[in-house]
Amino acid sequence: MIENAPSRIANRSKKLVRLQRRSGASTTPAVHETPTPLQEPSGCAESRLNPITGDWTIFAPHREARPDQFGTEQRVPTTTAIECPFCAGEEHTTPPPTWVAKINPDDSFQVLYPPSDDTASPSGPLNDWSVRVVPNKFPAVTESASSSAHQDPTKRSHPLFQSNKVIGGHEVIIESPNHVQSLSELDLTEIKLMLVAYQHRLRHWRMQPGIQYISLFKNVGGDAGASLQHSHSQLLATDQMPNSVENINERMRSHQARTGCCLQCDIIRAELKQKKRIVAQTNSLVAYCPYASRLPMLLRVTTKSHVDHFDQLSFDVLDDLARMIKRMAGWLETLVPNASYNMLLHSRPPGAHGNAEAFHWSLEFFPRISRVAGFEWSSQCMINTVLPELATEKYRKCAAAENPRLVL
Incomplete structure (x- = not known):
């Protein structure tokens, strides 16, 4: 049996710990209180363990210098669009909305639909909106009246070839009536209302019977998976928990049961103490670049205090987060002009078991500047060409130029 690289590294680590214990040496890694100088990329790759997922990422900065005959996709900002179904005036081209809100002249907002009273009419015209949520016209999953019948015994051709119906919902959060493409083109009030829409729809789907997992994400640009330019996010709720998410949940539960602390909280405390990968804070x-980032230039932002569900964040924290998101989009676009990017929201899944103290929400933000190739697909181990410490240094320069008070 061939032993893969992460397994060999893990086995060597176990042997080293046993040898240290026999010799009486400490097995606790030394903590550097100040950042070490960044080194020039060398030919020696390094593998790092992600404490949240249990996955290993191989860092090989020297691969960044390899030739590339394929240019980066150019995303040209535009304010007009032809036949865009998400623009104001095209509401008839999408399914009826599930949530609509409007920003008032004083920057407050009101939810127009659904009304707070089920018997009431919408509190305003639904064609005058600021953020609008609609069912996806081409959904990956759909609601079904027969949601209890997950498996049809008559279709079981072989015990190895099983199939289940996937029940849930797929929605689009349209973030502006204007034809803008990136978060950097939205104003703060629009981003904040977008986050409020996230909270409302997460809360709605979390209360639906049978829903186990909710994915909320944003794709900007073709390389990131977007098929329409107009700035929007997507929510996908299903009655099935992905194995990778369940594995993360189990690691978080185990850490909390073993230490009495949330794993994400412990990581944040360690990052704030080392100060190597902190980009900015309020x-x-x-906001920081995780130690074992799976992708180049990945940023993660979360609350310093423990919160498991994103929809439990206070209005003041949402205001803080809206500003941070707009800044992060600006940093990214300064460093990687025209790059496609993704934004992923991680909130405690409805189907997660165990103590609420084990899960901590977070939001991840990364440009699509690398390709997933053969090794990654065959091993499920990512190769990252940008060390998080170097990514942190680049982001810090952008943050300091924008607002020095946010940086360490």
């Missing part, structure tokens, strides 16, 4: 939030 009183409530911290």
Whole structure:
């Protein structure tokens, strides 16, 4: 049996710990209180363990210098669009909305639909909106009246070839009536209302019977998976928990049961102590490049205090987060102009078992500047060409130029 690279590294680590114990040496890694100088990329790759997922990422900065005959996709900002179904005036081209809200002249907002009273009419015209949520016209999963019949015994051709119906919902959060493409083109009030829409729809789907997992994400640009330019996010709720998510949940539960602390909280405390990968922070939030980032230039932001469900964040924290998101989009576009990017929201899944203290929400933000190739697909181990410490340094320069008070 061939032993893969992460397994060999893990086995060597176990042997080293046993040898250290026999010799009486400490097995606790030394903590560097100040950042070490960044080194020039060398030919020696390094593998790092992600404590949340249990996955290994191989860092090979020297591969960044390899030739590339394929240019980066150019995303040209535009304010007009032909036949865009998400623009104001095209509401008839999408399914009826599930949630609509409008920003008032004083920057407050009101939810127009659904009304707070089920018997009431919408509190305003639904064609005058700021953020609008509609069912996806081409959904990956759909609601079904026969949701209890997950498996049809008559279709079981072989015990190895099983199939289940996937029940849930697939929605699109349209973030502006104007034809903008990136978060950097939205104003703060629009981003904040977008986050409020996230909370409302997460809360709605979390209350639906049978829903186990909710994915909320944003694709910007063709390389990131977007098929329409107009700035929008997507929510996909299913009655099935992905194995990878369940594995993360189990690792978080195990850490909390073993230490009495949330794993994400422990990581944040360690990152704030080392200060190597912290990009910016506010009183409530911290943005940093994770130690074992799976992708180049990945940013993660979360609250310093423990919150498991994103929809439990206060209005003040949402205001703080809206500002941080707009800044992160600006940093990314300064460093990688015209790059496609993804934004992923991780909130405690409805089907997660165990103590609420084990799960901590987070939001990840990364440009699509690398390709997943053969090794990654065959091993499920990513190769990252940008060390998070170097990514942090680049982001810090952007953050300091914008607002020095946010940086360490």
